[in-house]
Structures are given as structure tokens and as C-alpha cells.
Amino acid sequence: MxxxxxxxTTPLDERVLDAMLPFLKDFYGNPSALYRHGRLARSAIDTAREQLAALCGATAAQVIFTSGGTEANNMALTCLPDQAGLAISTVEHPSITESAQALSRLAHPLTLIGVDNQGLIQSEAIEQLCLKPPHLVSIMLANNETGVIQDIARYAESLKAASIQVHTDAVQALGKIPLSFKQLHVDFMSLSSHKIYGPKGCGALVVADISATKPLFFGGGQERGLRAGTENVAAIVGFGKAAELALTxxxxxxxxxxxxxxxxxxxxxxxxxxxxxxxxxxxxxxxxxxxxxxxxxxxxxxxxxxxxxxxxxxxxxxxxxxxxxxxxxxxxxxxxxxxxxxxxxxxxxxxxxxxxxxxxxxxxxxxxx
Ligand SMILES: Cc1ncc(COP(=O)(O)O)c(C=O)c1O
The missing domain is CATH 3.90.1150.10 (Aspartate Aminotransferase, domain 1)
Structure with a gap:
């Protein structure tokens, strides 16, 4: 074929599979457990967090592992305070558009940001937003269909000056173009493992300020209380390895x-x-x-x-x-x-x-x- x-989606890189296998076969301990098997799993998650942070120009403390890009996108939008306004572009992935539509039904005013015939957002559209600022703007970094790359760093500069929070869906950009969370100056960034030769069902939300982030799931306090549920250790290890390979x-x-x-x-x-x-x-x-x-x-x-x-x-x-x-x-x-x-x-x-x-x-x- x-x-x-x-x-x-991408095929799983053989080297990623090799890194994952021990965590499927031998090191099955729960990362929350205090004994050696648990500590081994915890340490593997910490390493993966470092590997992903290195690829996306963030600190490890800013990375929250999720079940994929869809969950990361939903989580970012869910951080909106009650009834606060949201703006998204008209070329977002369904995990943003559907989530935004659901929020608009819950009394969050929704603004759509149009694009030109090349799929690019115009500066005037950003200036317009700053006149009547929503709480959060979500614009993808690279489009999954056309591949078009938006100038997020430039938009974020204007939006942040108007005290607007910025989320970017960087699922398609990760590993394909140089990416720096720090230099983009955004508040939230979504990532996914299976687009970079890692396993499916694993992703991350990178957050500038942990205290401004709300969980979608409640439970055992994993991921600093922001993503409850026993970690998918093998998948996280695979995501980390895939990130390391993508960087080199x-x-x-x-x-x-x-x-x-x-x-x-x-x-x-x-x-x-x-x-x-x-x-x-x-x-x-x-x-x-x-x-x-x-x-x-x-x-x-x-x-x-x-x-x-x-x-x-x-x-x-x-x-x-x-x-x-x-x-x-x-x-x-x-x-x-x-x-x-x-x-x-x-x-x-x-x-x-x-x-x-x-x-x-x-x-x-x-x-x-
Ligand atoms: C731009 C973009 N955002 C989000 C997602 C969803 O990611 P996941 O499949 O990890 O849920 C995708 C997947 O196709 C995507 O292309």
C-alpha cells in the first residue's frame, strides 16, 4: 500500500514500540503506587514529560497528559469562566468547533473568525476581536486539511495585549515544524501522539498557568489534579519516545x-x-x-x-x-x-x-x- x-494518523515507529513494550509486559505497576514497580512507571512518565516538553518548547511542569488532541482541545475550552465569551476560527478541527457549539448552548457567546481564500486569518479580524474582547480565542497552528500555518505568535501578541487568553491546537504542527510554546506566547496548546509516529489515545494539553486550568475529569488527582484516571503509562512512554525522535x-x-x-x-x-x-x-x-x-x-x-x-x-x-x-x-x-x-x-x-x-x-x- x-x-x-x-x-x-501515522504508523507506530518501531523504536516507539520497543520503548513501550516493557511497560505493557513487565512494568505494569500503577504510577501512583509507592513500591518500586510503581516508582518505575512514575519515573517513565516523568521522562516522557521531559521529552515532550523539549520538542514543544515548554517546561515539563506545563505538560498535562490527556487521551489525545480531542480531549486536550475540549479541556482548553472548558477552562472558560461561566458565561465568558469564546472566539474560534472557521477552519478549526471538529474537536474545537463541536465543543465551542456546545459551550455556546451553555450561554457562552461564540464569535467566528473568518479566513481568506488561502485559509489565513487576516490581522483586521484579530484587531476587530480586540475591540470587543472575548475571554478566550482558539486558533489552530496548522490546518489538518490544507496544512496552512497561521501566524499564532503575532496574533497572540495583539490578543494578549487586550487581555484575551489564547489557545492553539498544535496537533498537526507538532514534529512537522519547529514549535515553541514559550515563543508562541499562548496560554494553552493541544498536542497528540498518533500524528508523530506515537500510539493512538494519548495527547497533552500544555498550559502556561496551571492555576487557570480546569479539569474535565475528577477522581484520583493524577496529573496534578487536572486529569484524573490511572495514567496510560505505555502510551505516554511511547509519546515521549516519539517526541524525542521527532526532535532529533x-x-x-x-x-x-x-x-x-x-x-x-x-x-x-x-x-x-x-x-x-x-x-x-x-x-x-x-x-x-x-x-x-x-x-x-x-x-x-x-x-x-x-x-x-x-x-x-x-x-x-x-x-x-x-x-x-x-x-x-x-x-x-x-x-x-x-x-x-x-x-x-x-x-x-x-x-x-x-x-x-x-x-x-x-x-x-x-x-x-
Ligand atoms: C488539528 C487536529 N486537532 C485535533 C485532532 C484530534 O486529535 P486526536 O485524534 O488525538 O483526538 C486532530 C486529529 O485529526 C487534528 O488533526
Whole structure:
């Protein structure tokens, strides 16, 4: 199989599996237990916290492990005080949009921040927000569908000056671009393990001020009382190892991904019916989304699947519903254009030969019979 869907999930790195196995087989102690087996598990979690903090430019004390990016996003928004206002962009992941909609039904006023046709938020939109400040603004760092990167550090500077708290969903950015929680100057940042060759079901919320953070779950006081529940030790260890590898390999991975994406983009530009989306915006090195005029993206996805190629026609959730991607509609595409979109998200093991084979297959599928 040619796997081009790394923004949906990545395969587990063998080295991550090796780091996890002892915690599934031998070191099964509860990290809250005081005896040696428990202390070993606790110490492994502490190491993972350090590894993740190093990758995302935070301190270990700022990292709260969660069950994934979805939980981290929900937790960040739940920190809103009663009836306080919230603003989110129109290109957020469903774990933000659905959570924000739920909060708006609980009397939190919700403002939507629009994007231009490249998927970018304009400075004027940020200035507007500062005039009637919501309590919290949530803007993703990199979009899962288009790969578009927002200038969060610049927005955060203006928003913080207006005493607005800032959350960024950095799930897709982690490990793909240099990332510094400190330099972004945000209050909350969400991360996920399975996008960086770590296990599924593990993530983190990075928080600037622990005292301004509210738990979603109550119980045994784990994660400094912010995320109750016995820790998923093996997954946390895997996330830490994946973070360590991403830190040491980031620049080599990116050079490889950029080269492959350039090759893909060049070839796609020669296909007359293809339009690359957000082509002039700064994007993740691994992500490329394009429309094919007059073609149903899901149909094309299924045809590619029959040929052994896995791609996405939008975010996983949107494609399951068969609805046009809200992200693409927010960028001004028509329903028909949005439904003709395909996303290629490359990974560290993809090769030049796979790109060339994909282009051949695509051209074959698009050529009239
Ligand atoms: C931008 C973004 N945020 C959040 C999530 C949710 O992360 P998880 O799958 O770890 O819950 C995803 C997953 O696709 C994502 O792409």
C-alpha cells in the first residue's frame, strides 16, 4: 500500500514500540503506587514529560497528559469562566468547533473568525476581536486539511495585549515544524501522539498557568489534579519516545517531505483539471490538498484505494459524513469544488517512487476512457 494519509494518523515507529513494550509486559505497576514497580512507571512518565516538553518548547511542569488532541482541545475550552465569551476560527478541527457549539448552548457567546481564500486569518479580524474582547480565542497552528500555518505568535501578541487568553491546537504542527510554546506566547496548546509516529489515545494539553486550568475529569488527582484516571503509562512512554525522535530527526524529515511535496506539486500542476489549494500560503511540509474539476473526491479516493493508495478527501470526520469540508467552504470554495478535493499528507517513509507511481495512477484515472 502507498500510504498518503499521515495527517489522519501515522504508523507506530518501531523504536516507539520497543520503548513501550516493557511497560505493557513487565512494568505494569500503577504510577501512583509507592513500591518500586510503581516508582518505575512514575519515573517513565516523568521522562516522557521531559521529552515532550523539549520538542514543544515548554517546561515539563506545563505538560498535562490527556487521551489525545480531542480531549486536550475540549479541556482548553472548558477552562472558560461561566458565561465568558469564546472566539474560534472557521477552519478549526471538529474537536474545537463541536465543543465551542456546545459551550455556546451553555450561554457562552461564540464569535467566528473568518479566513481568506488561502485559509489565513487576516490581522483586521484579530484587531476587530480586540475591540470587543472575548475571554478566550482558539486558533489552530496548522490546518489538518490544507496544512496552512497561521501566524499564532503575532496574533497572540495583539490578543494578549487586550487581555484575551489564547489557545492553539498544535496537533498537526507538532514534529512537522519547529514549535515553541514559550515563543508562541499562548496560554494553552493541544498536542497528540498518533500524528508523530506515537500510539493512538494519548495527547497533552500544555498550559502556561496551571492555576487557570480546569479539569474535565475528577477522581484520583493524577496529573496534578487536572486529569484524573490511572495514567496510560505505555502510551505516554511511547509519546515521549516519539517526541524525542521527532526532535532529533525534524530537520531531516522536513527536508525529505518538502522535496517529495515539491515533486508532487510540480507533477500535479501539469494536470489541467487540478487546482492546488492554499498554494501561496505557508503550509506544513507534508501536506498538499487539491481539487479536481468535475470529479467527486470520494469516488476518486475509492478508485485510488482499489489501486492500493490511501488518501483522504478532507478531514476524517468530514469524509465519513460525505459532506463538503467546512474548512474548504470557509475558504470560499463552492460545495462542488469542496467535494472534488483530495488531501495528500506525506510521511517520513514515503519515497520518490511512490510519488511517481501515484501521479501515473491519478493521470490514468482522470484520463477519458
Ligand atoms: C488539528 C487536529 N486537532 C485535533 C485532532 C484530534 O486529535 P486526536 O485524534 O488525538 O483526538 C486532530 C486529529 O485529526 C487534528 O488533526
Amino acid at each position: 502507498i500510504y498518503f494519509d499521515h495527517n489522519a 530527526e525534524c530537520s531531516a524529515r522536513n527536508a525529505h517531505l518538502l522535496y517529495l511535496r515539491h515533486l508532487l506539486e510540480q507533477a500535479l500542476c501539469t494536470v489541467p483539471s487540478v487546482t492546488i489549494l492554499a498554494q501561496t500560503a505557508e503550509r506544513l511540509p507534508n501536506t498538499l490538498m487539491f481539487c479536481v474539476a468535475g470529479v467527486d473526491g470520494e469516488m476518486l479516493l475509492m478508485r485510488l484505494d482499489q489501486k492500493g493508495v490511501a488518501v483522504s478527501s478532507g478531514s476524517a470526520c468530514a469524509s465519513a459524513g460525505g459532506k463538503p469540508s467546512p474548512v474548504l467552504l470557509a475558504m470560499g470554495l463552492s460545495e462542488q469544488q469542496a467535494k472534488s478535493a483530495l488531501r495528500i499528507s506525506l510521511g517520513k517513509s514515503n519515497t520518490e517512487a511512490e510519488i511517481l507511481k501515484f501521479i501515473d495512477l491519478l493521470k490514468g484515472l482522470l484520463s477519458p476512457v
